[in-house]
Amino acid sequence: MSTILGIVGGLSTALQILILPIVKLVRRIYYYYCRRHKDNHHKTLITFHELQRSIQTINVYHEVRTTHLTENSQTRDEILLIQRQQIAARSYILFFILALIIIITFTSLNSQTHSMTISFPSESIFEQLQIDYLSSLSCPCSQIAIQYSKFLSINPIAYHQICSSYFISSDFIELLWGSESLNSYYWIVDMKILSTQFRLLASFCSLAKDIIKQKIEVFSSRELISIETLTRRNFQIQINSIIDHFMSQVPTDFRRIHNYIIEVFHANQLHNIFFTNWNLDPTTFNDNYIMSTHPILYNNSNSSCSCTTTSTCSRSILTYNNKREVLSGLVLGCLPIYGLHLSTFECLYNSTCLWKLFNLINSEYNISSSLNTSIYSRFMPISSVVVGTLIDELFIEAWKNESNYSNYFSICAPLTCRYTYTERNDFLYILATFLGLYGGLTIGLKFVIWYIIDISVTVQERFDFR
Numbered sequence: 001m002s003t004i005l006g007i008v009g010g011l012s013t014a015l016q017i018l019i020l021p022i023v024k025l026v027r028r029i030y031y032y033y034c035r036r037h038k039d040n041h042h043k044t045l046i047t048f049h050e051l052q053r054s055i056q057t058i059n060v061y062h063e064v065r066t067t068h069l070t071e072n073s074q075t076r077d078e079i080l081l082i083q084r085q086q087i088a089a090r091s092y093i094l095f096f097i098l099a100l101i102i103i104i105t106f107t108s109l110n111s112q113t114h115s116m117t118i119s120f121p122s123e124s125i126f127e128q129l130q131i132d133y134l135s136s137l138s139c140p141c142s143q144i145a146i147q148y149s150k151f152l153s154i155n156p157i158a159y160h161q162i163c164s165s166y167f168i169s170s171d172f173i174e175l176l177w178g179s180e181s182l183n184s185y186y187w188i189v190d191m192k193i194l195s196t197q198f199r200l201l202a203s204f205c206s207l208a209k210d211i212i213k214q215k216i217e218v219f220s221s222r223e224l225i226s227i228e229t230l231t232r233r234n235f236q237i238q239i240n241s242i243i244d245h246f247m248s249q250v251p252t253d254f255r256r257i258h259n260y261i262i263e264v265f266h267a268n269q270l271h272n273i274f275f276t277n278w279n280l281d282p283t284t285f286n287d288n289y290i291m292s293t294h295p296i297l298y299n300n301s302n303s304s305c306s307c308t309t310t311s312t313c314s315r316s317i318l319t320y321n322n323k324r325e326v327l328s329g330l331v332l333g334c335l336p337i338y339g340l341h342l343s344t345f346e347c348l349y350n351s352t353c354l355w356k357l358f359n360l361i362n363s364e365y366n367i368s369s370s371l372n373t374s375i376y377s378r379f380m381p382i383s384s385v386v387v388g389t390l391i392d393e394l395f396i397e398a399w400k401n402e403s404n405y406s407n408y409f410s411i412c413a414p415l416t417c418r419y420t421y422t423e424r425n426d427f428l429y430i431l432a433t434f435l436g437l438y439g440g441l442t443i444g445l446k447f448v449i450w451y452i453i454d455i456s457v458t459v460q461e462r463f464d465f466r
Contacts, residue, residue, distance in 0.1 A: 084453060091449045096442070107433050111422050118417045123409045129417055130231050136421070139229040139414035149220035151407040154243060156212055158397040159205070160377065160390055166369040167348055168202035175363055190318045191361055193274050196336040197343065201387065208254075208394035215250045229414045232405050239403045247399055255392045265335060266311040277307040277334040296334065307334035314342050320360045327360075328353050329384070341388035349373050349383045 118125065121139065129137050166172055176195035178188050230238065271278055279294045298305045298313040305313035314331040317324055329346030333339035347353035348371045358364065378397055379385040 084457060088446075088450050088453045091453065092445050095445055095449065099445070103433065107429070108424070111424050112429070113420055113422045115418065115420045119415065121414060121417045123406060126229065126409070126414070126417060127232065129419060133419035133421060134231075137417060137419045139417040141226050141229055141412040142415050143411055143413060144227055145223040145225055146408060146411050147220070148222050148224060148242075150411055151224075151404045152220075152239060152242075152401070153403075154216060154219070154246065154399060154401040156396045156398065157400040159208070160379065160395040160397055161371055161375050162201065162345060162348070162390070163205035163208070163395050165348075165371060167198060167371075168205055172369075173199050173202065176361065178361065187321050188361075189274055190332060191320055193276065193332050193336055193339065194318065194330065196274075197332075197340040200337055200340050204391050205395060208391075208396070211254055212250060212394060212396070215246075215253075219246055224408075226408075226412060229409065229412050235405050235408060236403070243399075243401050251393050251396070254394060258391070262311070262337065262341075265337070269308070270335075272335060274336070276332065276336070276339075298334075311335075311338050312342065314339060318360065323360055325356055325360050327357055330357075341386065341391065343387050344384050345371060345387070346383045 118129070121129065126139060129139075162168065173195050176191050176198065178191055178195075224238075224242075269278065271280075275296070277296055279296060281292045281294060283290045283292060295306045295308040296313075298307075298315050307313050311334055314333045316326050316331045318327060318330070318332070319325075327347045328350060329344035329348075331339055331343050333342055347357065351370055354370055373382060376397070379390060379393070
C-alpha cells in the first residue's frame with residue numbers, strides 16, 4: 001500500500017513539473033517543422049537552436065509575481081529573479097540526475113528476501129523444495145514422535161548353521177549321553193560331558209532366537225523424535241545409525257550378562273555331577289568322615305592348570321570305556337559350559353573326525369550330518385572359530401532391515417513448509433522505488449537548492465556592497 005501511494009505521489013509531482021515544458025517544447029518543434037522552408041539545413045539549425053533555447057530557459061520554479069515597484073525596477077528585479085531561477089533549475093536538474101543514478105544503481109544492486117509458505121505439502125513437493133531451498137526450508141512435523149515399527153523393520157535372516165544342524169538335535173545329544181547306568185558315569189563320563197555341552201549349545205541357539213525376538217519387539221516400540229521433517233538423505237543416515245547401534249548393542253547386552261554368570265560360576269566354585277573341577281574324597285572314622293575336596297588338574301602341553309585359579313583349563317583327550325581319542329576342536333573344561341566356550345566346530349566339518357567320534361561311541365556314522373564348509377559365514381576361519389565367540393554374537397550371520405521413507409513422511413505429515421529466497425530487484429521494482437521517492441526528492445531538491453542559491457547571492461551582494 002505504501003509503495004502504491006509513493007508511486008501515485010511521484011507520478012503526480014513528475015507530471016506537474018514535466019508536462020508544461022514538454023508541451024511547450026513539442027509545440028515549438030511542431031511549429032517549426034510545419035513551416036515549409038526550402039532550406040532544410042536552415043530549418044534544422046532553427047530547430048536545434050530552439051531546442052537549445054528551450055533547455056536553457058527551463059524554469060521549474062514559480063513565475064515572478066507583480067510588485068508595487070515602478071515598471072523599470074520591476075522588470076529589472078524580475079530579470080534577476082528569473083536568472084536566479086534558471087541557475088537553480090540547472091542545479092536542480094544536475095543534482096536530480098545524480099540522485100537518479102544513485103537510486104537506480106543502489107536499487108539494482110540490492111536484493112530482496114521473500115518468505116513463502118506452502119500448506120499441506122506432498123512428499124514430491126517437499127523433496128523439490130528441499131532441492132531448491134534446503135538452507136532455509138522449515139517443515140515442522142504435525143506428529144513429532146513416530147514408532148519405529150511404522151516405517152522400519154529389522155530381523156536376522158541367517159543364524160550359524162550349527163543352530164539348524166543335526167548336532168543340536170535330541171537324537172545326537174542322547175546318542176552321546178548313552179546309558180543311565182551308574183557305571184556309565186565312570187566309564188563313559190567324557191561322552192556325557194560332551195553330550196551336556198551340545199545340550200548347552202542347543203539351549204544357547206534357542207536362547208539367542210528368543211533374546212533377539214524380544215529385543216526386536218522392544219526396539220519396534222521405540223519412537224523416533226522428529227521435530228522437523230527429515231529429508232530422505234538425513235532420514236536414511238539416521239536410520240542407518242539406529243540400526244547399526246541396535247545390531248551392536250544386542251550382542252553386547254547379552255555378552256555382559258552371560259560373562260557375569262560365567263564369572264559367578266567360577267567365583268563360587270560350584271560342583272557338578274561329572275566332577276570336572278573338584279574331586280570329593282571321603283575320610284575314615286578316624287577323621288570323622290569329613291568330605292575333603294581337591295581341585296582337578298588339567299595337563300595340556302606339559303603344563304598344569306588348576307580349576308581353582310582359572311576357568312580356561314581344558315583337555316582334548318576323550319575316553320570311552322578303554323578307548324581314548326583326540327577329536328579336533330572338541331575339548332572338556334572345568335565345567336561343561338567352559339568346555340563349550342573353548343571348543344571349535346572343526347571336527348564337525350571333518351568327515352574323518354566325525355567317523356572317529358561315532359566309532360568311539362560304537363555308533364554308525366551318517367556322512368550327510370557334517371557341517372558344510374561352502375555355506376557362507378561371517379565368522380572366519382569357518383572351522384576354527386571358538387564356540388564362545390559364536391555365543392557372544394548370538395550366532396547371527398546376517399541381518400535384514402527395511403525402511404520406508406514414504407510411511408515416515410505420511411505420519412510426520414507437515415502442515416506447512418516455510419522457506420525464504422533472495423533475488424535481485426527487477427525493472428518494475430526499480431521503477432516503483434524511483435517513482436515512490438520522486439515526489440519527496442523533487443520537492444526537497446527544489447527547496448534546498450533554491451535557498452542555497454538565495455543565501456549565496458545574498459552573501460555575494462553584501463560583499464559587493466562593502
